[in-house]
Amino acid sequence: MRRYILSFICLFFLSTFAFSQDHGHDHNDGHGHEQQATTDPHEEGCGHIEEGEFNPGATAFHHISDQNIYNIGPFSLPLPCMLYAPENGWSFFSSGKFHTDDHGHGNGHVAVEGYVLVGGMVHNIRDNSFPDGEVEINNHGFHTTITLEDGKEKEVNAICYNDRLWAVDARSTADGGVFGGGITSFYDFSLTKNVVAMLIVFALMAWLFFSVAKAYKNRAGMAPKGVQTLMETLFVFIQDEVAKPFLGHKWEKFLPFLMSLFFFILGLNLFGQIPIFGGSNVTGNIAVTLVLAVITFFVVNLNGNKNYWEHIFWMPGVPAWVKTILTPVEILGVFIKPVTLTLRLFANITAGHMVIVIFVGLIFMFGKGQWGASLGTAVGSTVLTMFMMSIELLVAFIQAFVFTILTASYIGAATEEAHH
Amino acid sequence: MFGSITAIGMGLAVIGAGIGIGQIGGKAMEAIARQPEAVGDIRANMILMAALVEGAALIAIVIAFLSNNP
Numbered sequence: 001m002r003r004y005i006l007s008f009i010c011l012f013f014l015s016t017f018a019f020s021q022d023h024g025h026d027h028n029d030g031h032g033h034e035q036q037a038t039t040d041p042h043e044e045g046c047g048h049i050e051e052g053e054f055n056p057g058a059t060a061f062h063h064i065s066d067q068n069i070y071n072i073g074p075f076s077l078p079l080p081c082m083l084y085a086p087e088n089g090w091s092f093f094s095s096g097k098f099h100t101d102d103h104g105h106g107n108g109h110v111a112v113e114g115y116v117l118v119g120g121m122v123h124n125i126r127d128n129s130f131p132d133g134e135v136e137i138n139n140h141g142f143h144t145t146i147t148l149e150d151g152k153e154k155e156v157n158a159i160c161y162n163d164r165l166w167a168v169d170a171r172s173t174a175d176g177g178v179f180g181g182g183i184t185s186f187y188d189f190s191l192t193k194n195v196v197a198m199l200i201v202f203a204l205m206a207w208l209f210f211s212v213a214k215a216y217k218n219r220a221g222m223a224p225k226g227v228q229t230l231m232e233t234l235f236v237f238i239q240d241e242v243a244k245p246f247l248g249h250k251w252e253k254f255l256p257f258l259m260s261l262f263f264f265i266l267g268l269n270l271f272g273q274i275p276i277f278g279g280s281n282v283t284g285n286i287a288v289t290l291v292l293a294v295i296t297f298f299v300v301n302l303n304g305n306k307n308y309w310e311h312i313f314w315m316p317g318v319p320a321w322v323k324t325i326l327t328p329v330e331i332l333g334v335f336i337k338p339v340t341l342t343l344r345l346f347a348n349i350t351a352g353h354m355v356i357v358i359f360v361g362l363i364f365m366f367g368k369g370q371w372g373a374s375l376g377t378a379v380g381s382t383v384l385t386m387f388m389m390s391i392e393l394l395v396a397f398i399q400a401f402v403f404t405i406l407t408a409s410y411i412g413a414a415t416e417e418a419h420h
Numbered sequence: 421m422f423g424s425i426t427a428i429g430m431g432l433a434v435i436g437a438g439i440g441i442g443q444i445g446g447k448a449m450e451a452i453a454r455q456p457e458a459v460g461d462i463r464a465n466m467i468l469m470a471a472l473v474e475g476a477a478l479i480a481i482v483i484a485f486l487s488n489n490p
Binding site: 241242339340343344347348401405406409 | 475
């Protein structure tokens with residue numbers, strides 16, 4: 001028992017160490033930059049980047065965002081990049097070509113075909129006169145300027161090359177600029193960290209379920225054994241607590257869908273909790289949860305019967321003037337349901353990941369590079385982080401369960417027979 | 421983000437959700453004390469209701485967060 005506790009604590013400090021190394025460099029680099037700025041001819045024309053105070057919010061966002069490299073501890077593994085720019089066509093290469101620095105910032109020191117890697121993410125250099133092929137650049141992060149565009153303040157990021165600042169674009173996002181994105185000069189179809197994590201979880205799940213299914217075939221009539229016991233508990237729980245009470249006699253038809261949802265979300269939630277394995281934040285990515293909710297939306301509304309649509313458009317048993325208010329509200333409700341599903345899962349998982357990063361970030365806020373203060377805060381924030389992680393373990397199960405139970409209740413409401 | 425009026429909006433949203441989820445949790449405890457044999461059903465419904473209340477609060481928080489971006 002003592003051995004387990006000891007190894008657990010070691011593992012935890014190791015992961016904290018990997019993180020702190022990453023940001024310890026941040027501070028060392030802060031001084032390094034200033035010296036380099038005066039000696040490095042490349043930086044002369046642009047000035048150096050101002051390294052401000054440690055910003056916990058920005059650090060947390062950097063750590064929970066999707067990336068084009070896969071960080072395990074201090075190592076960055078390259079991932080394939082598939083990029084499309086309407087002006088230049090397709091580009092395929094490995095993100096190892098960017099030659100990232102080795103301490104986890106994800107800043108590439110080489111520009112490839114007009115693309116640069118900053119903070120782990122691929123950006124496109126807007127100006128087409130930038131030389132093609134592989135070009136050595138001096139990448140210490142962005143030079144950010146704020147410009148006015150249509151009466152709105154907009155941040156423009158730039159990198160330094162050949163004594164000049166080159167404006168860069170982030171990848172296009174489908175949110176219409178709600179989260180500060182929108183359609184930019186290129187599209188990123190790469191296998192990013194999130195996609196790789198999703199594929200790993202997919203492979204794990206497939207292996208787990210095929211082996212359990214085989215065990216049921218081989219050991220028919222016998223008591224379950226090993227991992228079979230665990231999966232049977234979860235499976236029967238969802239079947240008896242979610243599918244049967246909410247779906248009535250149609251539960252068998254929707255059981256595969258509910259099970260896929262539950263185990264997909266649970267698997268990704270739990271995979272994202274492993275601190276040393278990239279800490280991917282797949283279910284904390286709004287695109288992933290949105291797609292899940294859209295699938296639910298179609299399953300609910302394509303299976304909706306006459307009774308369901310009648311209750312939306314012409315609620316029986318209420319006066320006509322109430323219907324004029326009720327119908328728009330019910331129609332809105334059809335679309336608000338998937339929106340809340342999206343936001344609930346996204347916000348819960350994102351908040352959990354952010355809180356953990358910020359607790360570790362406390363070391364750098366209070367320590368400020370001094371040994372005693374850092375060590376004292378490190379002990380405190382380790383305890384807080386462990387507490388938070390155990391809560392997150394609970395949240396991983398609860399959110400997977402809630403997503404499934406709400407889906408089941410929406411499907412149940414849509415397929416219910418009339419009984420009045 | 422820090423120190424802006426958005427923080428007040430987020431805080432207000434959380435107060436509402438806190439009252440709502442507190443009520444649900446308290447009533448569920450009462451119900452379990454009255455009828456310990458129905459604990460499974462009560463727990464499942466409690467989580468479902470808490471999730472619905474939380475959804476409203478999360479929408480408020482996300483909108484507060486988005487309206488913060490100029």
